[in-house]
Amino acid sequence: MLEFQHVTFQYDSEDFNIIDDLSFTVEPEEFISIIGISGCGKSTIFKLTNGLLKRKSGNILLNGQDIASVKHAAGYMPQKDLLFPWRTIEKNLCLPMEIAKVPQSEQTQRVSDILKEVGLSDYAAKYPKDLSGGMRQRISFARTLLTDADLLLLDEPFSALDALTRISMQEWLLKQWQHFHKTIMFITHDVEEAIFMSSKIYLVKQTPIHELEVLKVPMDYPRNRNDMGRPEIVELKEYLIDQLRKQVII
Numbered sequence: 151m152l153e154f155q156h157v158t159f160q161y162d163s164e165d166f167n168i169i170d171d172l173s174f175t176v177e178p179e180e181f182i183s184i185i186g187i188s189g190c191g192k193s194t195i196f197k198l199t200n201g202l203l204k205r206k207s208g209n210i211l212l213n214g215q216d217i218a219s220v221k222h223a224a225g226y227m228p229q230k231d232l233l234f235p236w237r238t239i240e241k242n243l244c245l246p247m248e249i250a251k252v253p254q255s256e257q258t259q260r261v262s263d264i265l266k267e268v269g270l271s272d273y274a275a276k277y278p279k280d281l282s283g284g285m286r287q288r289i290s291f292a293r294t295l296l297t298d299a300d301l302l303l304l305d306e307p308f309s310a311l312d313a314l315t316r317i318s319m320q321e322w323l324l325k326q327w328q329h330f331h332k333t334i335m336f337i338t339h340d341v342e343e344a345i346f347m348s349s350k351i352y353l354v355k356q357t358p359i360h361e362l363e364v365l366k367v368p369m370d371y372p373r374n375r376n377d378m379g380r381p382e383i384v385e386l387k388e389y390l391i392d393q394l395r396k397q398v399i400i
């Protein structure tokens with residue numbers, strides 16, 4: 151379980167706490183989405199979770215331990231795939247293991263296994279430019295899995311994809327989540343995407359972020375897009391849009 155306990159954070163260049171006494175929990179193996187308007191501090195929550203930023207006060211615990219002391223605590227997948235264009239897909243996937251000095255034979259085996267899992271075995275020797283946007287995001291997700299973290303932080307991973315690829319990637323990611331039993335925290339601006347993917351939505355209602363409103367999505371897995379038209383889902387969608395719209399300054 152991930153626990154934020156009274157966490158406060160301030161950027162050096164700002165004169166206020168962007169995260170202000172924030173507490174919340176995420177249960178193991180859940181798929182949750184964080185939604186909020188642009189610039190409200192969603193990515194800051196991720197950067198505090200993966201240790202890129204240091205909190206001013208409070209605790210961030212993973213299964214009861216200070217997250218900073220947990221090995222391979224969180225895997226991070228950014229919006230852009232960040233694959234090196236001069237490295238093959240296999241070599242891109244090996245990179246974190248090269249840094250961790252994992253033996254070569256183990257690297258090759260693990261990359262071969264993960265490529266099979268994500269359905270891209272035929273692309274090991276190709277370069278990122280040979281892959282579509284959706285395929286590159288699948289590779290990027292595979293690289294996040296290779297961190298061995300149980301908690302995956304996915305920061306708007308599908309925002310640059312066209313609408314149809316995005317829909318198939320959503321379905322693909324849900325299958326991966328169910329297969330690998332990871333805890334996923336997912337940032338998106340897209341209310342429908344958040345509802346379709348998540349068991350719970352964590353809504354940012356104000357900046358500085360003092361609390362997150364947690365809304366349960368009343369749909370079972372596996373998800374069916376036809377259920378998106380059910381009255382309680384439409385009601386949830388309208389509530390979320392309404393809450394976000396209130397905060398947008400035009």
Ligand SMILES: Nc1ncnc2c1ncn2[C@@H]1O[C@H](COP(=O)(O)OP(=O)(O)OP(=O)(O)O)[C@@H](O)[C@H]1O
Pocket residue numbers: 161162163164168186187188189190191192193194195
């Ligand atoms: N390194 C930094 N130094 C100072 N301020 C920063 C820094 N990084 C982000 N901010 C500010 O903190 C606020 C929150 O940023 P953050 O990236 O967490 O928001 P976000 O909700 O993820 O935004 P978006 O949805 O647009 O990606 C923004 O106003 C941003 O300008």
